Amino acid sequence: MYKAVLSAASLGILAASPVLAGDAIRPIEVFTRPQASQPQEFQSVQLIAQEWRKLGLNVNVRVLPWEQMSDVVWYQRKNWDATAWQMVGRPERSDPDEIIYNLFHSSTAEKGYNFIGYINPEYDAVAQAQRNEIDQAKRKELAYKAQEILAQDQPNMMLVHPKQTFAFDKKVWDPASVVNQSGIGIRNTWTFMSLKPLGEKKDIVLNSGDNVIAINPLYISGGVDSWVFELVYDRLVRVGPDGLPKAWAAESYEWKGDKTIVVKLRQGMKWHDGRPVTPEDVKFSFEAAVSGEAPMYAPFASNIEKIDIGDGSTLTFTLKQPSAAFVTSTLGKINLIPKHVWEPTINDLKTKEQNAESHQEKNPIGSGPFKFERWLTNEEIVLTANKEHFNAPKADRWILRIVPNVEAAVGMLRSGEINFLADFAGDPQVLLKAAEQDGDLEVVSSVEMGFRYVAFNNRRPPFNDPAFRRALSAAVDRQLIVKAAFRGFAEPSNSIVSPALGFWHNEAVVKNFKAGNKIAAKLLEDAGYTLEGGRLHYPGDQKETLAK
Structure with missing residues (x-):
């Protein structure tokens, strides 16, 4: 024809x-x-x-x-x-490795984050090279090259x-306690830990337009879900407000050459069920990521050759290849999970077609600054402050309300039904006008x-x-x-x-x-x-x- x-x-x-x-x-x-x-x-x-x-x-x-x-x-x-x-x-995405590698490398196409099925051997080579390159200037050139290939291929x-726009009630929360994290905005873990109540209201009540799919430390199920599990679970490292990694559940970490890093676990940490957090738990957390049951997390731990537990609270990570992004993209990515809870679950899942992404604990147990209290599907999730945490929140509870309508969410903020507008996809001018009229709202915008x-x-x-x-x-x-x-x-x-x-x-x-x-x-x-x-x-x- x-x-x-x-x-x-x-x-x-x-x-x-x-x-x-x-x-x-x-x-x-x-x-x-x-x-x-x-x-x-x-x-x-x-x-x-x-x-x-x-x-x-x-x-x-x-x-x-x-x-x-x-x-x-x-x-x-x-x-x-x-x-x-x-x-x-997400804080750990302040290093571009997660996006450059995980989203587009062919190894993650079948079950991982490359859900579009993009396959390009030239790109694979550049993506792998940038994560192995220690010299920052050379790594920058590789990151630029990756962006150029994607611009040409348009996968x-x-x-x-977006310029994310948030708002909070400044009569409930001390504005000085709100943390504006680089590339994230004010809706972040540091803010939720540091928010200082000005009066009797001590619950952080926030909104989401989307439902939560899962609260699962081995499944990256969505943006809103991550708000929850970043509070329930600790990581060895957290990315700070300035975009740089900071020791967290790790008391310290130190490179011993370009493929070996020694981590000292913080003493006195406990799981939410009261049992101590041990080096064995930490090692298990990283092994679970590459067990075959957590395909979304596997790329972040696949470069680990072995983990040795030393005297006391030290762990030595030996890598297969040098990795410039390891501290941020691996130590700052893998959620610490209790071995006594997850080991039998993973062993059972290995005998079944499903993997850990399909598993939902009735009562998720982490060691983070907030504890899981309840989840009413399509309605709300309630977390309670973990007052024994080494960085205990100043608020009493963290309450997420599911509000599918943007206008309704703004109305709830103005009426006091919520006091932190965490998810707003409407016209920012509406918020600015509301703040001007009400006098008790503060609006913050920043490029995400x-x-x-x-x-x-x-x-x-x-x-x-x-x-x-x-x-x-x-x-x-x-x-x-x-x-x-x-x-x-x-x-x-x-x-x-x-x-x-x-x-x-x-x-x-x-x-x-x-x-x-x-x-x-x-x-x-x-x-x-x-x-x-x-x-x-x-x-x-x-x-x-x-x-x-």
Whole structure:
């Protein structure tokens, strides 16, 4: 069959010589969360679908609640086309290794965080090299190279780095006790530990638009879930407000060469069930990550050759390869878990098809600054301050309320039903106006190290074609997304590394990105895609194998 090629100027039919063309591309489905809970995401997807339709694609926007979206994208990896997604800012992501390696390395494609199935041997080599390179200047060059490869391949369509906006009741909490963490904002573990009550109200009551999927130290199940398990579980190291690693459950750590690090465990720590935290627990925590039962955590511990327990409270980690990011990306990532609780569970799971990601404790037990009290599904999670912790919170309880509607969350803040607005995806001007009117609210905004994007399923045609992905990405002006969907409270993106991480951020891949309908049309034309009757067709004699 012969079709006319795309016009770079208007996508009209050219009168030039006909070219061989394949089948019409099936209708493309794009997932988004509901408008009420995630208006910025919903509006972004609507704008993107509008631009893609101009290229001759039939685009269906499918609205899914977070739990369903996560299940389809994560566990049915061959059954979706594209989805709105986000990588939240987490302290350990202040080192770019987690994003550069874990999100895109081919070793994590089957069950790990590379859920889009991106495979590129050249990228794999660069991602591995940057995590082994000790020289910071050379490592920076490799991080820049990784960003350049991704900008060329466009395995995902990067959209924005949001300016996260939070608010709290300054008559309940001392503003001086609120910690603004670099690349994270004020919703962070340091804030929740340090918030100082000014009166009788001593419970931190905050909101989330998404439900919690799991409270599981071996499963990275979502951004909101991480708020919980970062409080319930300790780590050897925590990333401080300045973005640098600080000894935490480790009293100290010291490198002995480029592949050996000695850790001294803090004395007197206890699990929430009263039993002592031991070096054996710590060793088990890292071994559990590579047991085959925790695929999302495996990349962070896979470089450990062995862990030796020494006299008293010391552990010696021997690495397979040097790792510049080990302290932040491994010691600051792996949750410490009680061996007496998890060892029998993992041994049992090894005999079953499921892994540890499917396991939910009735009463999660950690050693962190807050203890689990209760979880009412779709309603709230309550944690109680662990007053015996070495950095005991000043608040009494941490109460997370599930509030799917953005306007309702603002109303609850103004009425006092919540006193910390932790999740706000609406127009920041609404918050600023409320603060001006009420007088008791303080609003804080900062650029996040996380990012919003559209994930392309690289396993499925036509998304397995880099040229097609480049065209779809180029079809959308990121400034349109910034202005229309985020009301100006975001930075346009074409890089997985946020400008909040200035040392690692390759600004050139953002500045050099060109977008527009004409550019996208030319990319499709050059790759052999054609139009007939307003429908985009595959190049050559390619068949549509996934049409329903």
